[in-house]
Amino acid sequence: MATPAHWVGMDLAEITASIPALICSYDAGHNCRFVNSQFEEWFGRAPDDFIGMHMREILGDDEYVRLTPFLAQVAAGEQVAFDARSRHRDGTMRDLSVRYVPQSDDAGYNGFLAFIFETASHQHRFHSVFDGSPVAYWEIDYTLRKNRQVGGSVREILPSLRLVDLNRAAELLFQMNRADAIGCGIADLWPASSEPDFQTLVDAARAGDERFEVETRLLRKDGTPLDVLLNCVFPQSSDIRSTITLAIIDLTERKARAAAVETLQNELAHASRVAMLGELAASIAHEVNQPLGAIVNNGSAALRWLNRSEPALDEVRQSLELLVGEANRASEIIVRMRALASRGSLERKPVDPAQLLRDVRAIVSQQVRSLGSSLALETPDIGRQLSADRVQMQQVLVNLVINAAQAMAGQAGHREIRLQAAEAADGVVFVVEDTGPGIPDDKVSTVFDAFYTTKATGMGIGLSVSKTIVEAHGGAITAEARSPHGARFTVRLPYAGDADT
Ligand code: ADP
Numbered sequence: 163m164a165t166p167a168h169w170v171g172m173d174l175a176e177i178t179a180s181i182p183a184l185i186c187s188y189d190a191g192h193n194c195r196f197v198n199s200q201f202e203e204w205f206g207r208a209p210d211d212f213i214g215m216h217m218r219e220i221l222g223d224d225e226y227v228r229l230t231p232f233l234a235q236v237a238a239g240e241q242v243a244f245d246a247r248s249r250h251r252d253g254t255m256r257d258l259s260v261r262y263v264p265q266s267d268d269a270g271y272n273g274f275l276a277f278i279f280e281t282a283s284h285q286h287r288f289h290s291v292f293d294g295s296p297v298a299y300w301e302i303d304y305t306l307r308k309n310r311q312v313g314g315s316v317r318e319i320l321p322s323l324r325l326v327d328l329n330r331a332a333e334l335l336f337q338m339n340r341a342d343a344i345g346c347g348i349a350d351l352w353p354a355s356s357e358p359d360f361q362t363l364v365d366a367a368r369a370g371d372e373r374f375e376v377e378t379r380l381l382r383k384d385g386t387p388l389d390v391l392l393n394c395v396f397p398q399s400s401d402i403r404s405t406i407t408l409a410i411i412d413l414t415e416r417k418a419r420a421a422a423v424e425t426l427q428n429e430l431a432h433a434s435r436v437a438m439l440g441e442l443a444a445s446i447a448h449e450v451n452q453p454l455g456a457i458v459n460n461g462s463a464a465l466r467w468l469n470r471s472e473p474a475l476d477e478v479r480q481s482l483e484l485l486v487g488e489a490n491r492a493s494e495i496i497v498r499m500r501a502l503a504s505r506g507s508l509e510r511k512p513v514d515p516a517q518l519l520r521d522v523r524a525i526v527s528q529q530v531r532s533l534g535s536s537l538a539l540e541t542p543d544i545g546r547q548l549s550a551d552r553v554q555m556q557q558v559l560v561n562l563v564i565n566a567a568q569a570m571a572g573q574a575g576h577r578e579i580r581l582q583a584a585e586a587a588d589g590v591v592f593v594v595e596d597t598g599p600g601i602p603d604d605k606v607s608t609v610f611d612a613f614y615t616t617k618a619t620g621m622g623i624g625l626s627v628s629k630t631i632v633e634a635h636g637g638a639i640t641a642e643a644r645s646p647h648g649a650r651f652t653v654r655l656p657y658a659g660d661a662d663t
Pocket of ligand 1: 569596620
């Protein structure tokens with residue numbers, strides 16, 4: 163009766179003859195126990211010749227030494243899989259996928275079975291994808307795994323990593339040719355400044371991570387920098403391959419685009435700062451212009467009273483008092499504007515709405531008259547006071563009244579401005595109405611835009627500043643057409659503004 167080993171051996175030879183793979187069995191001392199018929203095709207020797215031969219003799223010293231780590235692993239009872247390259251008897255180098263499966267009997271480990279597949283066809287398929295891809299790929303030898311056990315710093319590992327292959331896209335990206343690049347160390351393409359990124363790759367490999375991605379900077383062959391996204395999937399522990407493929411995505415253009423956008427944004431920010439300064443300067447000029455006009459008028463009036471043959475000193479005094487009042491107002495406006503520009507706080511104080519309207523009338527009456535309009539005040543007794551910045555609120559209402567007077571300046575007939583204050587549920591509503599041309603419906607918001615003006619010498623600042631002031635008080639300002647004609651501006655101010663305090 164055949165021994166089981168013999169029986170198994172016979173069976174294996176028959177079964178394995180039709181498998182397109184080299185299949186063999188070694189004992190624990192690495193002596194050959196069995197090879198299948200494919201060995202004949204590969205080595206040109208009859209299968210029986212191999213039986214009893216030592217693995218070193220079959221594969222040669224170099225190859226045997228290279229396999230030492232895998233032989234140690236299989237002897238420890240682990241299944242081992244790895245890629246290898248070996249010379250066929252026709253002289254060509256062939257890519258092989260090797261798997262060692264440990265064998266044991268009651269006495270323990272007694273050797274292993276080796277399955278060796280030629281991966282040329284797989285490789286071919288892989289390479290056609292690899293080569294045709296628009297993404298650059300590097301295949302590097304995966305000594306990281308070895309280093310996983312032995313440790314080793316990035317500076318030690320990096321010089322030991324070699325390019326096993328690279329695709330067409332990588333040739334173009336790194337400006338190097340495949341034949342020259344294969345076998346080269348990747349350290350030349352990896353600048354010292356990117357070593358920390360390499361460290362993260364090593365850490366990920368050592369931690370047994372599945373995949374890895376990092377944005378880093380590599381170098382082309384000529385030393386010019388290249389911003390890239392590196393991506394790789396680490397071989398799994400059951401699939402111990404000796405190479406690792408890195409996908410390299412060129413970010414240079416993307417980065418250049420991002421930099422261009424950033425420059426543009428900076429320029430825009432700068433331009434808007436300049437515009438804001440311009441706006442501020444224009445608004446100061448606008449707001450101060452009105453008291454300056456009053457100062458000149460009062461000064462001229464005072465001179466006229468003085469130049470009379472009998473100077474009317476009372477009138478001179480009155481004009482000069484008005485002049486001083488206007489000059490103080492101009493300087494207060496500047497202080498307020500400066501506070502506004504530096505986002506300073508409003509100077510809130512109790513303000514009586516009726517008194518506010520009377521102040522405004524005192525400020526504008528002369529100008530309104532000179533523009534040919536009349537101003538009617540409606541000041542019902544409002545019991546509560548507002549908490550507001552008096553000068554800023556004066557500015558807002560003065561603006562509205564002067565705008566109304568200017569809007570009606572050219573027209574014949576009735577020119578009346580009504581300035582009213584009324585109590586609402588949570589605050590005070592101020593209304594400025596005129597009988598001028600009014601505001602077209604599609605312009606009721608636009609009039610508050612900075613620089614929007616329909617006046618030949620207008621600056622389009624008054625309403626935009628007014629809106630800023632009212633909103634800083636927690637209020638709102640709106641414009642609308644008034645029936646049958648004219649414009650109506652409404653300012654709502656809450657008793658307790660919740661905005662800036
Ligand atoms: P400016 O005084 O330079 O015109 P404003 O911001 O004060 O700037 O006003 C912007 C524009 O709003 C004015 O040019 C005008 O077209 C319109 N406007 C403002 N008030 C009135 C009003 N009472 N009646 C008609 N149009 C007005």
